[in-house]
Amino acid sequence: MNITQCKIICGGVAKWNEWRESHPRAKIDLCGAKLQGADLYGADLRRAKLQGAVLREASLRQANLSGAKLQGANLRWVNLRWVNLSGANLRGVDLQGAKYDVRQMVCGPHWYEVSDELCLELMRFDCAALGASLGDMDKAILLFDTWKERGLCPFAHTPTTRPCLFHESRDLWSPGKPKSLKKLWAMIVKEKEIKV
Numbered sequence: 001m002n003i004t005q006c007k008i009i010c011g012g013v014a015k016w017n018e019w020r021e022s023h024p025r026a027k028i029d030l031c032g033a034k035l036q037g038a039d040l041y042g043a044d045l046r047r048a049k050l051q052g053a054v055l056r057e058a059s060l061r062q063a064n065l066s067g068a069k070l071q072g073a074n075l076r077w078v079n080l081r082w083v084n085l086s087g088a089n090l091r092g093v094d095l096q097g098a099k100y101d102v103r104q105m106v107c108g109p110h111w112y113e114v115s116d117e118l119c120l121e122l123m124r125f126d127c128a129a130l131g132a133s134l135g136d137m138d139k140a141i142l143l144f145d146t147w148k149e150r151g152l153c154p155f156a157h158t159p160t161t162r163p164c165l166f167h168e169s170r171d172l173w174s175p176g177k178p179k180s181l182k183k184l185w186a187m188i189v190k191e192k193e194i195k196v
């Protein structure tokens with residue numbers, strides 16, 4: 001943990017965000033920081049190392065945690081509904097009592113390596129999202145089938161961005177009914193050892 005950075009963020013979000021703006025290349029290391037109950041409303045924590053940090057009951061509304069490394073962090077009783085978690089690593093986080101939107105949790109963070117079963121289900125979810133966007137599920141399936149045979153990414157040349165971030169394996173692709181968000185989240189929670 002960088003003690004200087006910890007002192008700056010404990011001095012308030014305005015001071016922190018100003019420091020971040022004047023140090024755009026700084027590597028943020030708040031691993032293990034004790035920020036329980038801290039007011040981090042609107043904090044710029046992009047790409048921050050927060051592994052093992054205690055953020056229990058912290059105010060993170062409108063905080064930017066995109067690309068943050070939160071493995072093993074304590075996020076108990078935190079409201080994550082208005083937090084940017086795109087590309088964040090949430091493996092092993094403690095979300096007991098936390099408030100969040102299931103779609104945000106499935107589609108925001110980066111899940112990296114996943115089991116074959118979860119990979120297939122996330123690909124089916126992505127395919128269904130593409131089909132809904134295009135208004136043509138058959139076309140979406142065709143794009144995924146073509147991709148499996150070493151074609152272009154199914155989302156190339158479409159207005160839709162890929163909803164789920166994970167290391168996919170095109171060899172596993174087969175069409176099928178996607179699981180509900182709730183069931184996908186349950187699979188992710190189990191596989192990534194997230195406490196809910």
